[in-house]
Amino acid sequence: MIKLENVTKTYNKSVRAVDDISFSVKGGEIVGFIGPNGSGKTTTMKMITGIIKADVGKITVNGFNVRRDPIKAKESIGYIADNPDMFLRLKGNEFLDLIGDIYHVPTKKRREKIEEFASRFELTDALSSSMMNYSHGMRQKIMIVAALMHNPPVWILDEPMVGLDPKSAFELKQMMREHAKAGNSVFFSTHVLEVAEKLCDKVIIIKKGKLLFDGTLEALEAKSKSESLEEIFLELTEK
Numbered sequence: 001m002i003k004l005e006n007v008t009k010t011y012n013k014s015v016r017a018v019d020d021i022s023f024s025v026k027g028g029e030i031v032g033f034i035g036p037n038g039s040g041k042t043t044t045m046k047m048i049t050g051i052i053k054a055d056v057g058k059i060t061v062n063g064f065n066v067r068r069d070p071i072k073a074k075e076s077i078g079y080i081a082d083n084p085d086m087f088l089r090l091k092g093n094e095f096l097d098l099i100g101d102i103y104h105v106p107t108k109k110r111r112e113k114i115e116e117f118a119s120r121f122e123l124t125d126a127l128s129s130s131m132m133n134y135s136h137g138m139r140q141k142i143m144i145v146a147a148l149m150h151n152p153p154v155w156i157l158d159e160p161m162v163g164l165d166p167k168s169a170f171e172l173k174q175m176m177r178e179h180a181k182a183g184n185s186v187f188f189s190t191h192v193l194e195v196a197e198k199l200c201d202k203v204i205i206i207k208k209g210k211l212l213f214d215g216t217l218e219a220l221e222a223k224s225k226s227e228s229l230e231e232i233f234l235e236l237t238e239k
Helices: 041-049 070-075 092-102 107-120 136-148 166-181 193-199 217-222 229-237
Strands: 002-011 015-025 030-034 056-061 077-080 154-158 185-189 202-207 210-215
Touching: 002 041, 015 041, 015 056, 015 185, 015 210, 030 041, 030 166, 030 193, 041 056, 041 077, 041 154, 041 185, 070 077, 077 136, 092 107, 092 136, 107 136, 136 154, 136 166, 154 166, 166 185, 166 193, 193 229, 202 217, 202 229, 210 217, 210 229, 217 229
Parallel strands: 030 185, 030 202, 077 154, 154 185
Antiparallel strands: 002 015, 002 056, 202 210
16 A cells, blocks of 8 residues: 655755665555664655655555645555654644544544544543643654544554553554554554564665665564574664
8 A cells, every 4th residue: 555666865966865765565564664763764754645755766655646646645644753743832632623624534533533542542631731731752642643533544653652651552553453454554663673573564674775675574584593673683784
């Protein structure tokens, strides 16, 4: 449900943040996107969501070309950015209503989704408060609720566990499994390799904009004598 074909992004005409990468994320898959800081993960995710444009290559989301049919592509995506500090002057319920309006979520369905997710993340009592007063973790949780409220088939999550307490992190991982089990796609970046190891159907490893590996954990383990994903990752990225 996500497909990149020979995608490249260069900044300042010299810094190649993403260098001719191709990969796909199918329906029913949870795919971990891992790499060192500055490897191009966030740039790649922002190109998939249409926030920034690729210089070269083709990106398709849920069958829609991101460049040619950006609205349809974006309607198919639930995106959690790497920074939850947005719209902080709004109350939690005001922010969620804004997002619900943008995605044309009917009032009844909106209330059901907000109630469900807020309960799972223990956020219900905070919805009537200004987001300015939220902790980082609470802001992260409200962004998750907002991104998933319209039940998009494709989830793109940039470091979604950062700032979450253990219970909320557990709930999000359960939701990711539920979403993939329903035939949808989950594509997320993480620096916590244990999470990737336990959660993912496959992993994509990137370094300095170049794709180093795209496949199952079993295939990755077969390429190395190391036993843990952490050791294999260090072996690959430090060459």
